[in-house]
Structure formats: C-alpha cells, structure tokens
Amino acid sequence: MTPRSAWTGILAMTATAFLWSIAGLFIKVIDWHPLTIAGFRSLIASVVVLLYLKRPHFHWSFPQVAAAVMNAVTMILFVAANKTTTSANAIVLQYIGPVTTAFVAAWLLRERPRREHWAAIVLVTAGVVVMFLDKLGGGRMLGNILALLSGVAFSFYFVFMRMQKDGSPLESILLAHWLTAAFGLAATLFVPAPRFTLGSVGAILVLGSIQVGVAAILFAAAIKRISAVTANLIAVIEPVFNPLWVFLALGEAPGTMAVAGGAVIIAAVTGVSVLSARRAARVVL
Numbered sequence: 001m002t003p004r005s006a007w008t009g010i011l012a013m014t015a016t017a018f019l020w021s022i023a024g025l026f027i028k029v030i031d032w033h034p035l036t037i038a039g040f041r042s043l044i045a046s047v048v049v050l051l052y053l054k055r056p057h058f059h060w061s062f063p064q065v066a067a068a069v070m071n072a073v074t075m076i077l078f079v080a081a082n083k084t085t086t087s088a089n090a091i092v093l094q095y096i097g098p099v100t101t102a103f104v105a106a107w108l109l110r111e112r113p114r115r116e117h118w119a120a121i122v123l124v125t126a127g128v129v130v131m132f133l134d135k136l137g138g139g140r141m142l143g144n145i146l147a148l149l150s151g152v153a154f155s156f157y158f159v160f161m162r163m164q165k166d167g168s169p170l171e172s173i174l175l176a177h178w179l180t181a182a183f184g185l186a187a188t189l190f191v192p193a194p195r196f197t198l199g200s201v202g203a204i205l206v207l208g209s210i211q212v213g214v215a216a217i218l219f220a221a222a223i224k225r226i227s228a229v230t231a232n233l234i235a236v237i238e239p240v241f242n243p244l245w246v247f248l249a250l251g252e253a254p255g256t257m258a259v260a261g262g263a264v265i266i267a268a269v270t271g272v273s274v275l276s277a278r279r280a281a282r283v284v285l
Helices: 003-020 023-027 034-053 062-084 087-094 097-108 115-131 141-162 170-188 198-223 228-235 238-250 256-284
Strands: none
Touching (some): 003 228, 023 198, 023 238, 034 170, 062 141, 062 170, 097 115, 097 141, 097 228, 115 228, 141 198, 141 228, 170 198, 198 228, 228 256, 238 256
C-alpha cells in the first residue's frame, strides 16, 4: 500500500462517516415506523449503487454473501435497538465495535492491530463513553443486547468487506440493501402506514441517495485501501458529528461532556490515521 493509497482510503472513510452521521437529523423529519424508514432508505440506496456499478458481478463467494448478510443484520438490529432502548445506549454499545474488529481481523485476515490501534481503541472507547456519560442508562435490557449484537455484526461486516480488497466489495453492499429493503418493506405491511408528506419524502430521498447510497460507494473505496481496524476506528467519528448537525440545524447545543468526548475521539482517530499513513510510507521506502 502506497502513502497516497492510504490517505485516499482514510479520506474516503472520513467522508463515509460524515455521511453516516446525518442519519439522525433526517430521520427526525420522518414520522414513520423505523423498519419502514430502513426499507425505503435501502431501496433508494440500492438504486444509487446499481446505477454506479452498471453491471454488478455476483460470484456468490463467502466474503461477498457474508458481508451482505452482516450489513443487513447491522442495519436491522440497530433500528430495532433504537426502538427498544435509548438512542445514546444504542450508539455507544454499537461503537464498541473497533475492539471486536481488532480480534476478528487478526483471526480471519491476519491483520494484527499495531500499538497505535490498541491505543486508539482505548481512547475511542473512553471518548464515546464520556460523550454520552450524562445520557447512559435507562435503556431496556433487550435493546441493549440488540445494540451489542449490532456492534458485533458491524465488526464482521468490516472484516468481510476487507476480504474483498482485491475485488469489488460494492456488490455486497448492493445485496445488503436488497435484503434490508425486502425485510423493511415487508414489515411495513404490519405497522402503521407511512404518511408521504413533502418533508418525509425529501428526507427519505436524502437518506437513501446520499447518506447511505453515496456513503456506500465511498466505503467500498476506503475498505480496499485501509485495514478493517483503521476503517472502524475512523467510523467512530459518526457519533461525534451527529450532535453537531443537530446543533447547526435545530440549535440543540451539545453538552460539555459531549464536546470533551468528541475531542478525544477526533484526536485518537487523527493520530492513528497519520501513523498508518507514515507506516505505509516507510514500507514503500
């Protein structure tokens, strides 16, 4: 891996996390059942990815199918977790994922975490907990368990996507969105029917086409260039910027703990990104 390739992957992953982080803001506009939102969002995202791929190549290999299943499971479990526990609990428990990714990647990919990865994992975990310290608790046990399982599935998703670094991992994302759309839209038959207002339609189009669709293309580019652990660590900036967008759009100012925790996470992710790029430069030299 060249330094340029490493930085391309880091920047693509950072952009992915930025796009993922706007989900909460736009979901607030949509007064639909969470599974209905997930179904329509994935349906629109699948169209964006399909237009980008033009002619997707499905070879049905284990990594391709496994990544698709893990991605779909992650999205569905995370939506369910948000429905049955506090949103703060759900996102904190999911973003313990880098720890799981470190072990799974070492086992399946032989990508052993470096010292900077372990340091970043500790700091990121601490930063996420600090961010939501005043909001943790109050969640139901079932929701907390679903959030933890979502985090584990998220970790496996990163690893199975990384297994396709020499191929085209976008097909896995396309399959995942088809699975999620099928599940979500089928569930819509058994929940209150969605009301299609101008605001809800506009929000779901942004969620499907940009927040998930464009993000999928960027993520596929990133995971081909950086390790699964590095990608998952960078993804943790999502909960940092989520409250920022809400503040800018709705004026809900984040608390002192959120700002402090976010600063720790950004510092840790920046540090591991710079060290990873420098390590790539030394390998080339």
